[in-house]
Amino acid sequence: MAHPYHHALSSVNNWGGTVEDYLAIHSWFDASKEITADFRHRALRHHAEGVFMAETIFGPTITLSTGRVIPTRWVGEQHVREDLGFIPSFVDWVRSIRPQPWMGRAQPLHKQLDPIAAPGV
Template identity: 55%
Template sequence: MAHPYHHARSSARKFGGVPEDYLEIHSWFDQTKASWADLRHRAVLHSSFGIFLCEQVFGVTITRKSDGKVVPTRLIGEQHVVEDLGKIPTLQDWLEDLPFKDWMLRGARPLSRELGEEVSRETPESGS
């Protein structure tokens, strides 16, 4: 596994600036290592969805602190994921073979039914 700093060095070579300009983004992608310390941690953010989340968190572009130049955030995210996986998978790629487990549905409250009953009691037509 590449360390975020190595990804940041790669970004500096590719987009200019210094590694510190990119370290926060690369650390964000790899934050899931704290919860799952093997390659499966990548299933959470190393996808097209994760790249778009990164853009929401950091903005469409970042301004490099070292020189004030602007770089598209999505390009940095794409670089990170491709360096780790060789491609940019979708969430479907990661999850399509995920087995269903009983806990995924067990105990789910019928909220649509519960809320539907509440809403019907509160409508002006019901005289409440």
């Protein structure tokens, strides 16, 4: 699946309604393409937490134009499965990140906030 529209067509095949009934949810999952336009964008929302986040944003259910009510989670799970073949956890994504030195380079917060411990701050 390359575009939210195609995911929405798949949703119509699964549960009825129209493409417009689903497009906002599928577009939300793929909005991270604004940050990186390759498959890595999926690390932000294509996981179990992303599915639950969609439910928080769009509500626990959506009402289709036909009047049918379906769980938002079904739509999110469908999207992730179509792109990845399964629903990973966020930890599955994090395990694949190669740590870099800059990622752990932080000053203790008390040194940043204490003008005596960190002159010139």
